[in-house]
Amino acid sequence: MSNAVEFDNIDVIFGDKQAESLALLDAGKNRDEIAKATGNILGVANVSFDVPQGEICVLMGLSGSGKSSLLRCVNGLNRVSRGSLRVHDGDWMVDVTSCDANTLRDLRRKCVAMVFQQFGLFPWRTVEDNVGFGLELDGMGPKERREIVREKLALVGLDQWAGKYAHELSGGMQQRVGLARAFATDAPILLMDEPFSALDPLIRNRLQDELLDLQEKLNKTILFVSHDLDEAMKLGNSIAIMEGGYVVQHGTPEDIALRPANEYVADFVAHMNPVNILRGRAIMHRVDRDQRNDTGELPVEDEDIRITLQDGIIKAAHNGKRGELRLINYNGELPADLDATDNSVIFVADDTVLLKDLIEMRSITQNPVLLTREGRISGTLGRKEFFESLTQTATVAD
Structure with a gap:
């Protein structure tokens, strides 16, 4: 998978004394020390990571951590003091740190x-x-523009x-207008700066779900700023904590x-419920290609179950008993005709499935769960893996 955005040793200093501030940064001085010596503010320091195309990356941290400062570098709203920032x-x-004004204008259009967090709608429009x-700014004619606008409004x-004004809409509806405006440009990369934080929890949760549904259809690359860990865990393919x-x-x-990674991050996760976040791939017993080889027995520890592959076809049975499982x-949903308990079945699920769903499967069957990636067995979840995952989540929650 190729990258949409590449941060390469990015530093951002707000103020005039750039060289002096960067020298202090290189000497190991922190934000307060740089501000005291130069009057400049350290916004971002030595940031390097990539955002793959089609993924949601959440930038999060406490107020003043630098997350919005970093986000605004991507479209050139904040000037990068040092480093390279490539957008694909x-x-x-284009390298945003060195491109000319015309290229930057094309990037933004x-x-x-x-x-934006506060919607940014024009009340007279x-x-x-x-x-x-x-x-309209890009010079598109009224007829073509109207067709695209109606399509994007239908999407949200x-x-x-369409004919209403901002004051006639609820906060959640205004934010969806902001989303439609961003979608109208057909830009492959979206920057979202705490877009839901001003909304009440119920509306915020609903818009998070809607964003994920839209992402399934549109496959954008999204950099999303948040200070809410639950939101970050729900939306992000990856998270950068600042x-x-x-x-x-x-x-x-x-x-x-x-x-x-440290106590600061541990404080963030101390009161979350990982059951709603952890996925099968994080806790499964991995089955590598040599173990699987499309033929042979799959490893399932501490279970009275034998699972085999015969030319890629899965077969499972209880040890010493006749008849296959x-x-x-x-x-995403359990079959409606399945009994509350039925140990004659084995579930097969994608290894991105959430732990809470795996627990529900296990409670019905008491049997291992097989996990797949791109249609091939990637791991197994037996009694041992379930117990260890629950022990891990309890430790994190404590």
Whole structure:
């Protein structure tokens, strides 16, 4: 998978004494020491990580940690003091830190769109005109613009509100107008700066779900700023936790939950419920290609179950008993005709399935769960893995 955004040793200093501040940073001085010596503010320090195309990366941390400062470097709203920041769209690539004004303008119009926390809607314009504002600036004609706007409003469920004004919409609806405006440019990369934080919890949770549904259809690359760990864990394919301008940990939600890099990160995860975050891939007994080889017995510890592959076909049975176990593919919902307990079945699920769903499967069958990736067996979850995962989640929750 190719990258959409590449941060390469990014430093951001706000103020005039750039060289002096960078020298102090290199000498190991922190934000307060640099501010005292130069009057400048350290926004971002030595940030390096990549955001693959089509993924959601959440930047999070306490207020003042640098997350919004880093986000705004991607479209050039904040000037990078040192380092390289490359943005890709297919074969097209631009280094935001060194491009000219015309290239930066093209980047903002065609490649990177932004959704703001406070919606940023013009009160004198209708919903339709707000959504089409960027297209209008780009010189698109009214007829073509109207067709695109109506399509994007339908996408966010607001096509019936095209002629209304911002004050006639709820906060959640206004934020969806902001999303539609970003989608209208067809930019492959979205920057979202705490877009849901001003909304009440119920609306925020609903918009999070809607964003994930839209992402399934649109497959954008999204950099999403949040100070809410539950939101970050729900939305992010990866999370970058920031403190004092530095990224102190970057990884998957499972990495953050199970292996916090320091006390600062551990404080974030101390009161979360990992059962809603951990996925099968983080806790399964991995089955490598040599073990699997499309033929042979799969390793399942501490179970009275024998699972074999014969030319890629899965067969399972209780040891010493005749008759095979029935395999059920889990696709997000349990079959309606399944009994509350049925140890004659074995579930087969993608290894991205959440632990809470795996626990439900296990409670029904008391049998191992087989996990797959791209249609091939990637791991097994037996009694041992379930007990260890529950022990780990209890430790994290404590």
